[in-house]
């Protein structure tokens with residue numbers, strides 16, 4: 001049993017924290033949204049009044065926050081977690097943020113003699129709920145070994161991507177591909193339906209053909225094709241459009257910095273930004289299919 005502070009109890013953080021409780025760990029939790037804290041408190045966690053208060057006395061701190069500025073604010077800002085924690089505390093940031101911020105946090109932690117890992121995840125809300133996430137880790141191998149039993153309570157696969165920030169680089173590449181493949185899958189499904197096909201039948205055919213991909217397997221964007229997906233509950237919950245825009249922009253910035261050609265990443269970012277500006281920022285990212293065909297829900 002480990003004393004864990006869990007900060008950020010949104011779509012991903014809440015089920016991840018719940019799995020740590022189920023595995024018998026003691027949790028102190030904090031989120032700016034008090035309802036999110038209250039829910040975890042009902043499940044047996046201690047409700048903390050701030051991130052620093054949650055972190056004081058913890059052996060491990062886990063953060064699952066939207067973007068780099070939030071993570072920086074929690075570790076280095078007012079009421080800094082970095083100064084609140086006892087020496088020897090292991091810090092694990094599971095948010096998807098830019099590698100530069102991740103490296104700066106590793107350096108600040110190292111100055112205090114603390115182990116830190118960037119450990120962004122893949123697998124979505126369903127993976128967070130089922131404790132089947134993939135962790136993509138950057139940092140020292142010894143720190144990863146300390147973290148392994150904790151990560152195993154929330155996920156199935158753990159990859160050591162490399163040194164500080166490497167987890168974020170790998171995650172950024174994956175999510176750029178995710179945006180591209182979701183948009184391409186949506187485009188193909190709309191084309192089939194517009195030409196008389198049943199989206200369920202077309203999905204089965206493509207799943208068994210060379211177009212097979214993760215969206216077709218577990219996250220079909222077409223409403224009514226697959227139970228339990230955001231598409232089958234009005235695109236609520238899941239992975240927000242604005243979070244994907246953030247990830248695509250991380251990829252484009254990294255592409256600019258290294259003069260890497262990213263034509264599809266750039267195009268997909270433009271589609272998602274235009275869609276977000278229509279008020280879709282908090283909708284699940286698979287709803288890009290509605291942006292491609294605004295009449296979809298009338299069908």
Ligand code: NAD
Pocket residue numbers: 007008009010011012013030031032033036051064065066067070073074094095096097121122123124125238239240243
């Ligand atoms: P979310 O917006 O649902 O949750 C973020 C939570 O952080 C919110 O509850 C918010 O109140 C809280 N928060 C923000 N600032 C805070 C602060 N200063 N102190 C305490 N709490 C604060 O986001 P999410 O979907 O849970 O995603 C979290 C991270 O995981 C993001 O970086 C995202 O890119 C990444 N991610 C998401 C998914 C997914 O499918 N949703 C999958 C993989 C990775």
